[in-house]
Amino acid sequence: MKLRVLPPVFRGRLHDARTATSIGRWLGPAFALCFVTGLVSHFMQHPPVWLADRIPSRPSWGYRFTQGLHVASGIAAIPLLLAKLWTVYPRLFAWPPLRSARHALERLSVAVLVAGAVFELATGLLNTVQWYPWPFSFVPVHYAVAWLVTGALVLHIAVKAPEIRAHWSRRSPGTLSLPAQDAADRRSLLAAVAAAVGAVTLTTVGQSLTPLKNLILFAPRHPDHGPQALPVNRTAAAAGVGRVADEQYRLVVAGPRPYTLTLDELRALPQHEAELPIACVEGWSRSAHWTGVRVADLLERSGAPADARVRVVSLQLRGGYRVSEMGHEHARDPLTLLALRLNGEELDPDHGYPARLIAPNRPGVLQTKWVGRLEVLS
Numbered sequence: 001m002k003l004r005v006l007p008p009v010f011r012g013r014l015h016d017a018r019t020a021t022s023i024g025r026w027l028g029p030a031f032a033l034c035f036v037t038g039l040v041s042h043f044m045q046h047p048p049v050w051l052a053d054r055i056p057s058r059p060s061w062g063y064r065f066t067q068g069l070h071v072a073s074g075i076a077a078i079p080l081l082l083a084k085l086w087t088v089y090p091r092l093f094a095w096p097p098l099r100s101a102r103h104a105l106e107r108l109s110v111a112v113l114v115a116g117a118v119f120e121l122a123t124g125l126l127n128t129v130q131w132y133p134w135p136f137s138f139v140p141v142h143y144a145v146a147w148l149v150t151g152a153l154v155l156h157i158a159v160k161a162p163e164i165r166a167h168w169s170r171r172s173p174g175t176l177s178l179p180a181q182d183a184a185d186r187r188s189l190l191a192a193v194a195a196a197v198g199a200v201t202l203t204t205v206g207q208s209l210t211p212l213k214n215l216i217l218f219a220p221r222h223p224d225h226g227p228q229a230l231p232v233n234r235t236a237a238a239a240g241v242g243r244v245a246d247e248q249y250r251l252v253v254a255g256p257r258p259y260t261l262t263l264d265e266l267r268a269l270p271q272h273e274a275e276l277p278i279a280c281v282e283g284w285s286r287s288a289h290w291t292g293v294r295v296a297d298l299l300e301r302s303g304a305p306a307d308a309r310v311r312v313v314s315l316q317l318r319g320g321y322r323v324s325e326m327g328h329e330h331a332r333d334p335l336t337l338l339a340l341r342l343n344g345e346e347l348d349p350d351h352g353y354p355a356r357l358i359a360p361n362r363p364g365v366l367q368t369k370w371v372g373r374l375e376v377l378s
């Protein structure tokens, strides 16, 4: 007897190009928005040489906005991608599996697209909860795969352009041949997907869009939870800094005319106030009221040239975020402070006591805590 393995038969009627197009209409823009805002984040954190001194320090909420969109569009893309994969998965069993070299290439590009898209959303989501169950480092791999996915997506849209065009609008000829019942079912499916997108968005976006903070169910951070009503990413204990003793603290400003200040001397300098957010790459952000010494004043006193770049060095001895750099736009912005106070109190040790950097339009990871040194770079 000859055994034959038959491909499965799918009787569900919504595994068709029209449903795939309807979902793609939302999934495509979500990925595009996620990619563009991801690029912004990447270049603000790791600017190439030509850009390093050109990043604007305004609007002060710029990074908070783009990174909030990055994480929100990524989260919204999860139910969209799942729905899209459900719609098209019967094609995995298409028979014969390969019809021609062109068909083989197309299937390969779809495989890259699906694998890359799942990888980006999964690693991005896990990054928002600071869980890294993989051996590679998140940022460079998430960044590289984003280009791969974007390339595969552009190719996919180009290959599918005729089908997309045929199914794009309600009146397109593709619809006429389909039974009326399918249209009703499709509307239900799309309504369910829209509800899922709305639900995951509304229950997470409050981590950054603070007016919606009371709707937070799944976001890893609540913007109010933390000392002085501000979340903490790395505590003083985790950073190995602990509570810095007042009498031991020194701020070194290493410019053309280097000098050192004690904490009392720093407190005696003119203090300024700023309302600025901490906007973490992980998607939470929170605005706060900061008081401290203008970095511009400290640099001026050291004789730093107006266009100098500055390196900010933490008292923390190990860890990736102990040093940050900024261009002259940030260094000379009157809102850029070496903050000593937060929301009317001395900084909590977890927020960088006795002094931390706070600057407008800057990723949270570059808002260095426990600052011990400002170095003027030539």
Ligand SMILES: Nc1nc2c(c(=O)[nH]1)N[C@H]1C(S)=C(S)[C@@H](COP(=O)(O)O)O[C@H]1N2
Pocket: 230, 231, 232, 233, 234, 239, 278, 279, 280, 281, 314, 316, 319, 321, 322, 323, 350, 351, 352, 364, 365, 366, 367, 368, 369, 370
């Ligand atoms: N020295 C030092 N500064 C740091 C960090 C760090 O690990 N070490 N973490 C950064 C990150 S990732 C963020 S989001 C903010 C968090 O600031 P907050 O704890 O004051 O809210 O601090 C930044 N400054």
Ligand SMILES: [Mo]
Pocket: 233, 279, 280, 281, 282, 364, 365
């Ligand atoms: Mo962060």
